Amino acid sequence: MSEAAPATAVTAALLIIGNEILSGRTQDANLAYIAKGCEAIGVRLREVRVVPDMEAEIVAGLNALRARYTYVFTTGGIGPTHDDITAAAIARAFGLAIERNAQAVAVLEAYYPPGQLTEPRLKMSEMPVGASLIDNPVTSAPGFQIGNVFVMAGVPAICKGMFDGLKSRLVGGPLMLSRSISCPLPEGQIAEALAAIQNRYPQVEIGSYPFFRRGVPGTALVLRSPEAALLDEAAEAVRGMVRRLGGEPGESAA
Amino acid sequence: MSEAAPATAVTAALLIIGNEILSGRTQDANLAYIAKGCEAIGVRLREVRVVPDMEAEIVAGLNALRARYTYVFTTGGIGPTHDDITAAAIARAFGLAIERNAQAVAVLEAYYPPGQLTEPRLKMSEMPVGASLIDNPVTSAPGFQIGNVFVMAGVPAICKGMFDGLKSRLVGGPLMLSRSISCPLPEGQIAEALAAIQNRYPQVEIGSYPFFRRGVPGTALVLRSPEAALLDEAAEAVRGMVRRLGGEPGESAA
Numbered sequence: 001m002s003e004a005a006p007a008t009a010v011t012a013a014l015l016i017i018g019n020e021i022l023s024g025r026t027q028d029a030n031l032a033y034i035a036k037g038c039e040a041i042g043v044r045l046r047e048v049r050v051v052p053d054m055e056a057e058i059v060a061g062l063n064a065l066r067a068r069y070t071y072v073f074t075t076g077g078i079g080p081t082h083d084d085i086t087a088a089a090i091a092r093a094f095g096l097a098i099e100r101n102a103q104a105v106a107v108l109e110a111y112y113p114p115g116q117l118t119e120p121r122l123k124m125s126e127m128p129v130g131a132s133l134i135d136n137p138v139t140s141a142p143g144f145q146i147g148n149v150f151v152m153a154g155v156p157a158i159c160k161g162m163f164d165g166l167k168s169r170l171v172g173g174p175l176m177l178s179r180s181i182s183c184p185l186p187e188g189q190i191a192e193a194l195a196a197i198q199n200r201y202p203q204v205e206i207g208s209y210p211f212f213r214r215g216v217p218g219t220a221l222v223l224r225s226p227e228a229a230l231l232d233e234a235a236e237a238v239r240g241m242v243r244r245l246g247g248e249p250g251e252s253a254a
Numbered sequence: 255m256s257e258a259a260p261a262t263a264v265t266a267a268l269l270i271i272g273n274e275i276l277s278g279r280t281q282d283a284n285l286a287y288i289a290k291g292c293e294a295i296g297v298r299l300r301e302v303r304v305v306p307d308m309e310a311e312i313v314a315g316l317n318a319l320r321a322r323y324t325y326v327f328t329t330g331g332i333g334p335t336h337d338d339i340t341a342a343a344i345a346r347a348f349g350l351a352i353e354r355n356a357q358a359v360a361v362l363e364a365y366y367p368p369g370q371l372t373e374p375r376l377k378m379s380e381m382p383v384g385a386s387l388i389d390n391p392v393t394s395a396p397g398f399q400i401g402n403v404f405v406m407a408g409v410p411a412i413c414k415g416m417f418d419g420l421k422s423r424l425v426g427g428p429l430m431l432s433r434s435i436s437c438p439l440p441e442g443q444i445a446e447a448l449a450a451i452q453n454r455y456p457q458v459e460i461g462s463y464p465f466f467r468r469g470v471p472g473t474a475l476v477l478r479s480p481e482a483a484l485l486d487e488a489a490e491a492v493r494g495m496v497r498r499l500g501g502e503p504g505e506s507a508a
Contacts, residue, residue, distance in 0.1 A: 016302075019459065019461055019478075020461055020463060020476070021285070021289075021302075022289060022299045022300065022301075023289055023290075023299070023430075023478070024285070024286040024287070024288075024289030024292075024293060024296075024299075025476065026286075026463070027280070027285075027286045028285070030278075031278070031281075031304075032273070032278040032281045033275060034275055034276070034278075035275075035278030036277075036278035039277055039278060044276075045276045045277070045278075046276065046306060047276075047304065047305060047306075047311075048275075048276070048302075048303065048304035048306075049301065049302065049303050050271075050285075050301065050302035050303075052300060052301075057301070064285035066381065070333070077462060079447060080442045080454050081440055081441050081444075081445045081449070081462035082448060082449035082460070083443065083452075083460065083461055084462075085303030102320075113476055114453075115505070116442070118440070118442050118443065118445070118446075119446065119447075120442050120446055121442040122473060123445075129377075138285075138287050145311065161257045177363070178277075187333055187334050187335050187336045187374070188370070188372050188374050188375040188385055188508075189372065190335075191334045191335045191336065191374030191375075191377075192349075192373065192374055194335060194336060195335070195336035198336045205273065206336070206337065206499075207273055207274055207337050208333070208335035208336075208337055208338075209280070210333060210409065211275060222274070222279065224273075224277070227411075241314070
C-alpha cells in the first residue's frame with residue numbers, strides 16, 4: 001500500500017510500442033532502466049502501458065497518459081520500415097502535422113555515406129511540427145520531444161543512450177529515498193506487526209516481497225519516502241519488529 | 255503495422271500490479287511467459303498495463319481492460335501483507351463483496367502446520383463472492399478467477415504454475431502461426447520492398463527488427479498469420495526480396 005504521492009510529486013508514464021513485446025518474442029529491457037533513471041532524479045514512474053503497432057492504440061494510450069502525468073516516455077516504432085508508425089501516431093495524438101525535421105535530416109545526412117540516405121531512412125526524420133531532437137549516440141537517427149512526450153527507440157542500447165541524454169531536460173521533484181531490510185521470517189509471521197508500522201508511518205511506502213533462499217522463506221522489506229529522518233525512524237521500527245519476532249534483520253539490495 | 259485482428263480473434267490483456275516493477279527494483283518476468291502461453295493456444299495478448307499498489311489505479315485499469323478484451327490476467331498483490339490489496343480492489347471493480355472463500359480456507363488449512371495459519375495468512379483466502387480458485391502448486395495460497403479475470407501471484411515461479419494450470423479454462427481462437435527470416439541487410443535497404451510485400455499481404459502481420467552481429471547490421475523479419483498457406487506465400491516473397499537485394503535469407507529464432 002502506498003499513500004497518494006504528494007501534490008508536488010513529479011510523475012511519469014511509459015508507453016511501450018511493439019507487437020514483439022506483446023507476442024513474447026522480445027523481453028522488454030527498457031522499463032527497469034527508465035524506472036531507475038526516473039527514481040534517481042526525483043521523477044516517479046506511475047504507469048506503464050504496452051500497446052501494439054496500431055495507430056489508434058498508440059493515439060489512445062498516449063493521450064490518456066500525457067494528460068495525466070508530468071512526463072511520458074515512449075519506446076519503439078521509430079525506424080525506417082512500414083511497421084514503424086510511432087511518429088505519425090504521435091503527431092495524430094497531438095493534432096499536429098508531420099514534417100521532415102530539417103535538423104534530423106542534417107543528422108542523417110552527416111551519418112550515412114553519399115547515396116545511402118534512402119527514402120526509408122529519410123522517413124526517420126519525420127516528426128510532428130515543433131518537435132525537438134533527442135540524440136541517438138548509437139545509430140544517429142534521432143528521437144524527439146514534443147510537449148511533455150519523449151519519443152525513443154525500442155532497441156535497448158539506443159533507448160538507454162537517448163534516455164541518458166534527455167534526462168537533463170527533466171525537472172524532478174523531491175528525491176525518493178529507500179531503505180531495504182532483509183528479514184529471515186516469512187510474510188505470514190510479520191504481516192500484522194508490519195501493518196501496524198505502516199499505519200504509524202503512512203507517509204512511508206512499505207513494500208513486502210517474499211523470497212526463498214535454499215528453500216527457506218524470508219521477506220525483503222523496502223521502505224520509501226523523500227524524507228530521510230522519517231524513513232530512518234520507520235526503518236528502525238521495522239528492524240526492531242524483526243528482532244522482536246525472533247529474526248535478525250539484514251541489509252538487502254534495494 | 256498490423257491489420258486489426260479478425261472479429262473472431264480471442265484477445266487478452268495483462269494488468270501487472272506492483273510498486274516494485276514501477277520503481278525498477280524488480281524486472282518483470284511474467285509478461286513474456288504469459289504472452290507466449292497465450293500465443294500457443296490462440297489467444298492474442300493485446301495490451302499490458304503496470305499500475306502501483308493503489309486501489310483506485312487497480313480498479314480503473316481492470317475495468318478498462320475487462321470490458322475490452324476476452325480475458326484479463328493480473329499478477330501481484332495477493333499475499334498476506336498490508337500492501338497486498340489486489341483481491342479487495344478486484345471485488346471493488348466488480349461491485350462484489352469480499353469473503354473468506356471456504357475452499358481457499360480449506361487449502362490453506364491443509365498446507366500450514368497446526369497453529370501456523372495466522373490471520374494474515376487467512377487473508378489470502380479473501381476473494382470476491384463467486385470466485386473460483388486457481389491452484390498454486392508452489393506455496394498453496396490460491397489465485398482466483400472472477401468473470402473473465404484471472405488473478406495470479408507476482409512471484410514468477412508461482413505465476414507460471416498458476417498460469418499453466420488455468421490455461422485449460424481458456425478457449426482460444428485460430429492459432430497464430432509465424433515464420434521468422436533472418437536478413438543480412440539493414441532495415442534501410444529493404445524497407446521499400448518490404449512495405450510492398452506488406453501491402454500485397456495485408457492479412458499477414460510483418461514485423462521488422464534490426465540487429466547487430468559483430469557490428470554488422472541485419473534485420474529479423476517476423477511474419478504472423480493464422481493462415482498457413484498465405485503465411486508461406488508471404489514468407490517466400492520475403493525470401494525472394496532478400497535474395498534480389500543481394501542477401502541470403504536465413505532462419506531466425508521466432
